[in-house]
Amino acid sequence: MINIAVLGYGTVGSGVVEVIEKNKEMVNKKAAQELDIKYILDLRDFPNDPYGHKVIHDFNQILKDDTVTIVCETMGGTGAAYEFTKQALERGKSVCTSNKELVAKHGPELLSIAKAHSCNYLFEASVGGGIPIIRPLNYSLTAEKIEAITGILNGTTNYILSKMEREGADFEEVLKRAQEKGYAERNPEADVEGYDACRKIAILSSLMLGKNVDSEKIYTEGISKISAADFAYAKAAGKTIKLLARSKTVSEDEVLAMVAPFMIDKEHPLSMVNGVFNAVFVTGNMLGDSMYYGKGAGKLPTASAVVSDVIDCARHPGRVIMCFWEQENIRLADVSLEERSFFIRARAGFQKEIEEAFPGGRLLCLEGREQDFGYFTPVMQENDFTGKYEALADRVLGRIRLL
Amino acid sequence: MINIAVLGYGTVGSGVVEVIEKNKEMVNKKAAQELDIKYILDLRDFPNDPYGHKVIHDFNQILKDDTVTIVCETMGGTGAAYEFTKQALERGKSVCTSNKELVAKHGPELLSIAKAHSCNYLFEASVGGGIPIIRPLNYSLTAEKIEAITGILNGTTNYILSKMEREGADFEEVLKRAQEKGYAERNPEADVEGYDACRKIAILSSLMLGKNVDSEKIYTEGISKISAADFAYAKAAGKTIKLLARSKTVSEDEVLAMVAPFMIDKEHPLSMVNGVFNAVFVTGNMLGDSMYYGKGAGKLPTASAVVSDVIDCARHPGRVIMCFWEQENIRLADVSLEERSFFIRARAGFQKEIEEAFPGGRLLCLEGREQDFGYFTPVMQENDFTGKYEALADRVLGRIRLL
Numbered sequence: 101m102i103n104i105a106v107l108g109y110g111t112v113g114s115g116v117v118e119v120i121e122k123n124k125e126m127v128n129k130k131a132a133q134e135l136d137i138k139y140i141l142d143l144r145d146f147p148n149d150p151y152g153h154k155v156i157h158d159f160n161q162i163l164k165d166d167t168v169t170i171v172c173e174t175m176g177g178t179g180a181a182y183e184f185t186k187q188a189l190e191r192g193k194s195v196c197t198s199n200k201e202l203v204a205k206h207g208p209e210l211l212s213i214a215k216a217h218s219c220n221y222l223f224e225a226s227v228g229g230g231i232p233i234i235r236p237l238n239y240s241l242t243a244e245k246i247e248a249i250t251g252i253l254n255g256t257t258n259y260i261l262s263k264m265e266r267e268g269a270d271f272e273e274v275l276k277r278a279q280e281k282g283y284a285e286r287n288p289e290a291d292v293e294g295y296d297a298c299r300k301i302a303i304l305s306s307l308m309l310g311k312n313v314d315s316e317k318i319y320t321e322g323i324s325k326i327s328a329a330d331f332a333y334a335k336a337a338g339k340t341i342k343l344l345a346r347s348k349t350v351s352e353d354e355v356l357a358m359v360a361p362f363m364i365d366k367e368h369p370l371s372m373v374n375g376v377f378n379a380v381f382v383t384g385n386m387l388g389d390s391m392y393y394g395k396g397a398g399k400l401p402t403a404s405a406v407v408s409d410v411i412d413c414a415r416h417p418g419r420v421i422m423c424f425w426e427q428e429n430i431r432l433a434d435v436s437l438e439e440r441s442f443f444i445r446a447r448a449g450f451q452k453e454i455e456e457a458f459p460g461g462r463l464l465c466l467e468g469r470e471q472d473f474g475y476f477t478p479v480m481q482e483n484d485f486t487g488k489y490e491a492l493a494d495r496v497l498g499r500i501r502l503l
Numbered sequence: 504m505i506n507i508a509v510l511g512y513g514t515v516g517s518g519v520v521e522v523i524e525k526n527k528e529m530v531n532k533k534a535a536q537e538l539d540i541k542y543i544l545d546l547r548d549f550p551n552d553p554y555g556h557k558v559i560h561d562f563n564q565i566l567k568d569d570t571v572t573i574v575c576e577t578m579g580g581t582g583a584a585y586e587f588t589k590q591a592l593e594r595g596k597s598v599c600t601s602n603k604e605l606v607a608k609h610g611p612e613l614l615s616i617a618k619a620h621s622c623n624y625l626f627e628a629s630v631g632g633g634i635p636i637i638r639p640l641n642y643s644l645t646a647e648k649i650e651a652i653t654g655i656l657n658g659t660t661n662y663i664l665s666k667m668e669r670e671g672a673d674f675e676e677v678l679k680r681a682q683e684k685g686y687a688e689r690n691p692e693a694d695v696e697g698y699d700a701c702r703k704i705a706i707l708s709s710l711m712l713g714k715n716v717d718s719e720k721i722y723t724e725g726i727s728k729i730s731a732a733d734f735a736y737a738k739a740a741g742k743t744i745k746l747l748a749r750s751k752t753v754s755e756d757e758v759l760a761m762v763a764p765f766m767i768d769k770e771h772p773l774s775m776v777n778g779v780f781n782a783v784f785v786t787g788n789m790l791g792d793s794m795y796y797g798k799g800a801g802k803l804p805t806a807s808a809v810v811s812d813v814i815d816c817a818r819h820p821g822r823v824i825m826c827f828w829e830q831e832n833i834r835l836a837d838v839s840l841e842e843r844s845f846f847i848r849a850r851a852g853f854q855k856e857i858e859e860a861f862p863g864g865r866l867l868c869l870e871g872r873e874q875d876f877g878y879f880t881p882v883m884q885e886n887d888f889t890g891k892y893e894a895l896a897d898r899v900l901g902r903i904r905l906l
Contacts, residue, residue: 119646119789129713130645130826224643230790232643239642240627240635242533243522243810310532369796372775377792386522386807387633387797389780393772394793404789407646423533 102131102414103138105162107184108175109146109155112198112225115403116172117151120410127407131414138168159184163191169219170413172406173197178205189213189221196409198225198402204299204315207306211424218418222409227300228253230401231394232408233380237307238423244384246308248348250503251380252373253300255396256284256291257323257343261361262374265340270328283376293322294343294359301345304380305357307423308347311430313357319435321360325498329445333474336466337443339363340371341500356433363443364503436483441502444475450495457488472497505534505817506541508565510587511578512549512558515601515628518806519575520554523813530810534817541571562587566594573816575809576600581608592616592624599812601628601805607702607718610709614827621821625812630703631656631781633804634797635811640710640785641826647787649711651751653906654783655776656703658799659687659694660726660746664764665777668743673731686779696725697746697762704748707783708760710826711750714833716760722838724763728901732848736877739869740846742766743774744903759836766846767906839886844905847878853898860891875900 104120106113117137120127128134139156146152159180162168171188173195175181181202185195190213197203202210203223214221224234228251237246252258256278263274275292278284290296302315323343334341341363348356364371369391373379378396383389395401412421441461446454451463454475464474477485489499507523509516520540523530531537542559549555562583565571574591576598578584584605588598593616600606605613606626617624627637631654640649655661659681666677678695681687693699705718726746737744744766751759767774772794776782781799786792798804815824844864849857854866857878867877880888892902 123646123648123789126648127646231793232639235643236635236639239815240638240811241807242814243526243530243807245526245529367777369772369775372772374770379794384807386526386803388801388804390634390795390797391782392793392795395791398791400789401791404644404646404787408643411645412642 101134101136102170103136103168104170104172104410105139105141105168106137106172106174107141108173109140109142109144110174111399112402112406113140113172113174115399116174116406119400119403119407127411131411133414135410135414138165163187169193169417170410171195172410173199174406175199176201178202182206185210185221186213189217189219192217192219194220194222194413196222196406196413198406200226200299200303204302207303208312208425208427211422212427214422215420215424218420220413220416220420220422222412222422223303224409225402225405227303228378228380229395229397230405231378231380231392231396232405233304233392234307235408236392237304241382241384241387244387246349246382246384248346248383249301249304249308249380250370251301251304251345252342252370252378253297253345253380253396254291254343255376255378256288257297258373258378258396259283259376260292261323261326261341261343264326264328265331268328268331271324271326292324294320297343297345298359301347301357301359305347305355306425309349309355309430310423310425312425312427313355313432314429317432319358319360323361326361326500327498329469329472330498330500332466332469333443333445333464334363337464337476338366340366342370344370344503350433354431354433356435356438358435361500362503363500368503436486438482439479440482441479442477442485443500443502444477444489445472445497446475446492447495447497448472453492453495457492476502504537504539505573506539506571507573507575507813508542508544508571509540509575509577510544510584511576512543512545512547513577514802515805515809516543516575516577518802519577519809522803522806522810530814534814536817538813538817541568566590572596572820573813574598575813576602577809578602579604581605585609588613588624589616592620592622595620595622597623597625597816599625599809599816601809603629603702603706607705610706611715611828611830614825615830617825618823618827621823623816623819623823623825625815625825626706627812628805628808630706631783632798632800633808634781634783634795634799635808636707636783636795637710638811639795640707644785644787644790647790649752649785649787651749651786652704652707652711652783653773654704654707654748655745655773655781656700656748656783656799657694657746658779658781659691660700661776661781661799662686662779663695664726664729664744664746667729667731668734671731671734674727674729695727697723700746700748701762704750704760704762708750708758709828712752712758712833713826713828715828715830716758716835717832720835722761722763726764729764729903730901732872732875733901733903735869735872736846736848736867737766740867740879741769743769745773747773747906753836757834757836759838759841761838764903765906766903771906839889841885842882843885844882845880845888846903846905847880847892848875848900849878849895850898850900851875856895856898860895879905
């Protein structure tokens with residue numbers, strides 16, 4: 101029997117208990133032994149909860165109990181969660197987490213502590229909730245040089261963009277409704293400004309490269325400037341708009357990483373990823389393209405991913421199974437040197453100026469829209485584009501990168 | 504160092520050598536030691552091949568060499584491949600294969616021989632070539648009760664159907680062109696009649712259930728009756744047509760498995776899987792839906808999957824890592840008792856008869872098509888449908904199930 105402690109009895113933590121209990125037979129079979137939840141750590145009491153009697157308030161009790169070999173950290177944050185994780189790993193207890201903030205901030209340190217103490221720090225649930233992606237990268241694509249990863253990694257923004265596309269509604273309006281329904285936080289900044297997706301692509305990139313990608317240095321642009329008008333033009337061009345988190349190996353020492361809204365072709369598999377679903381598109385040098393799709397968040401999908409990590413730990417007592425990455429930061433390539441095509445939405449009447457600034461592009465006028473027009477530039481360096489775009493000042497209304 | 508033998512130096516076998524050589528550094532890092540190809544078994548000689556000096560003709564040389572601990576079986580077939588695999592496993596050598604025929608026919612036996620000799624029989628490449636799906640089922644979805652698997656599992660038929668959809672061409676015409684280009688075999692039966700997809704869904708279902716699903720008993724229908732006209736109606740209804748391999752848990756002792764063309768909604772993620780790409784859509788009781796997408800075949804994608812198995816073996820010397828399934832056959836549910844809606848294409852003039860036979864359905868007439876019309880029946884039992892459909896004799900031109 102393996103004793104488990106769950107840190108934090110909130111949404112994900114209670115989900116972990118639910119998954120282990122509901123799928124007991126399957127979970128024990130896959131773990132090849134019985135898993136038992138011995139402690140649940142929380143500041144609160146849960147007198148009416150069926151597992152309320154397992155709730156304790158002192159982490160030391162868990163730390164000192166040598167029969168507890170696996171800890172699920174579902175508290176979130178980088179304060180107590182960091183301390184508890186570190187202490188558990190130092191005692192040789194494996195830690196399975198859904199805490200992407202902590203993994204993005206202290207991943208390499210915690211991985212090396214785990215390695216030094218022959219236990220594991222696993223975080224399948226930290227990227228893409230219910231999409232198995234960390235383990236495929238760690239176990240399945242092992243014969244591959246991964247060249248690029250492109251992901252839809254945030255459920256809230258994907259829900260908002262999907263709604264905007266379907267209903268022709270504007271950002272503010274859809275965000276407000278999403279907040280009312282609980283699909284977006286009251287302070288939605290971390291999601292809509294792309295910070296959440298940024299942390300996740302930092303984790304995936306670090307795994308891909310074996311070196312640390314500093315999430316704070318990744319170019320990040322959110323979706324708050326995307327409008328219903330942009331979607332009207334995208335639709336007419338057979339495209340849609342998605343918030344993509346991208347990472348591309350430039351050389352062994354350099355990676356290009358960014359988070360930004362992109363216009364993508366309706367033929368691209370990522371264009372089909374709608375609502376709260378997320379997906380990760382991976383390009384390997386032998387395998388070519390592959391894609392992993394699933395629910396990006398939610399209590400049970402996230403908890404199921406945490407429990408799959410617990411099972412993996414249970415199967416490998418005393419063995420380090422996770423590929424770790426070095427603490428050294430890898431160099432990030434300058435996004436502005438990338439070449440691509442851009443979509444511009446501009447005020448009516450300035451067609452000539454736009455065509456002169458970006459010769460050889462493609463004009464897109466929509467019937468019934470008198471106030472603006474669309475324009476697709478030829479492929480050009482972002483630097484070059486930005487200079488010319490900014491010089492057009494208030495003649496232009498917005499721009500979106502093309503994939 | 505780990506010595507490897509490759510059995511069969513054809514397309515996949517030479518791909519395995521290529522992947523191990525080209526991605527040497529990455530492969531050795533992931534395997535945590537150096538992998539070396541010691542022997543290549545083939546009947547032919549390859550005097551001009553850079554690895555020609557490794558080619559041998561006698562399997563016993565491999566069998567008796569105790570330094571060879573991993574064997575890649577890329578011969579195909581169920582004759583010599585079966586004998587060699589069995590003998591290798593009995594000597595404690597792990598076997599990694601792309602041979603779906605052999606896995607579907609002798610999987611449980613070979614898995615139990617491997618288990619008895621503390622080695623592994625791995626077959627990631629046998630289902631969906633470059634899509635990592637066996638390992639996610641084995642390692643990632645471990646906390647899940649898998650309720651259903653729906654896959655596009657055959658590249659040739661998916662290529663043909665995608666072409667038919669895009670070009671409005673008929674089956675025979677597209678097949679002929681696919682054969683000319685080498686995308687379809689000269690004898691295309693195994694692909695177009697669904698037998699290949701059937702073997703693959705048998706393997707996935709067996710893994711899902713832990714009991715053997717006999718591929719020869721799975722209801723299997725190919726795509727040769729699908730016409731350009733069917734695609735015209737599908738398109739008008741916002742749908743497309745895909746050859747799906749499905750498996751659904753009915754109870755612990757019973758599974759519903761089938762291979763047949765289905766009309767699916769353009770909103771369904773599987774509708775986006777085009778050309779030689781394949782995908783597996785998995786429904787778990789906690790995770791909900793997830794999907795795995797990639798190249799279903801091809802030299803390097805398939806070889807990459809074989810090598811990922813080799814790496815997994817190298818990481819786990821003397822350890823059984825594969826979930827095995829029992830040899831006992833599980834009961835297959837009667838497909839004709841399933842309930843669903845059907846699309847019917849019928850000869851012009853018989854609208855009344857169709858509506859009387861299947862009241863409450865939806866008529867679909869296309870401008871410019873005088874000779875026939877389409878009709879979507881309400882949800883009904885397949886048994887019931889078939890009786891009524893057959894009674895309409897030559898008034899009907901074809902029928903396709905709806906997902």
